[in-house]
């Protein structure tokens with residue numbers, strides 16, 4: 413018998429098979445009427461990943477991929493191109509492929525975040541610091557670590573990143589949700605491998 417597909421609320425539009433990888437926390441998911449749509453893009457090549465140190469705004473002083481809110485009328489793919497390729501965030505031109513869908517909420521926020529995640533295995537352009545982000549390469553294997561290229565700084569990233577960044581690095585597609593409490597700690601989470609068309 414095929415087990416039922418149980419996705420947390422908010423993770424809409426996921427048609428592929430689901431293989432749960434991590435879950436935990438309290439019993440109930442937070443409820444939100446308003447959802448805002450975002451992108452997040454990562455360059456991964458030669459045993460390294462490019463992250464950006466956020467200099468201002470939401471997620472300040474943390475490392476993340478490159479992305480932001482969709483503008484009116486834009487698709488997620490168009491927004492990801494604008495945020496990364498149109499030099500708003502890092503000065504990079506890259507062939508992006510969708511690899512994940514994430515849904516985050518926080519007791520401190522008036523809306524939920526629906527995030528399409530993209531990956532590129534190559535890029536052109538000069539990676540450059542902007543007003544918003546300071547890009548830096550991090551090693552994805554012990555062999556590729558060096559003084560200039562330290563391991564991924566999970567302690568300076570969102571708490572749930574440790575559940576899905578390894579899937580991104582393993583070239584898997586993924587889906588997940590995490591709810592954060594008013595204290596900034598994760599209160600409930602669920603992540604799975606999936607497949608997109």
Ligand SMILES: COc1nc(N)nc2c1ncn2[C@H]1C[C@H](O)[C@@H](COP(=O)(O)OP(=O)(O)OP(=O)(O)O)O1
Nearest residue numbers: 450451452469470478479480481516525527570573
């Ligand atoms: C809460 O968990 C999160 N984890 C991770 N890894 N990334 C997250 C989380 N919540 C939001 N994000 C991502 C989504 C976006 O890529 C950025 C936030 O984008 P930002 O607020 O900078 O969006 P902009 O459109 O640039 O906004 P402004 O125009 O207001 O600067 O973080």
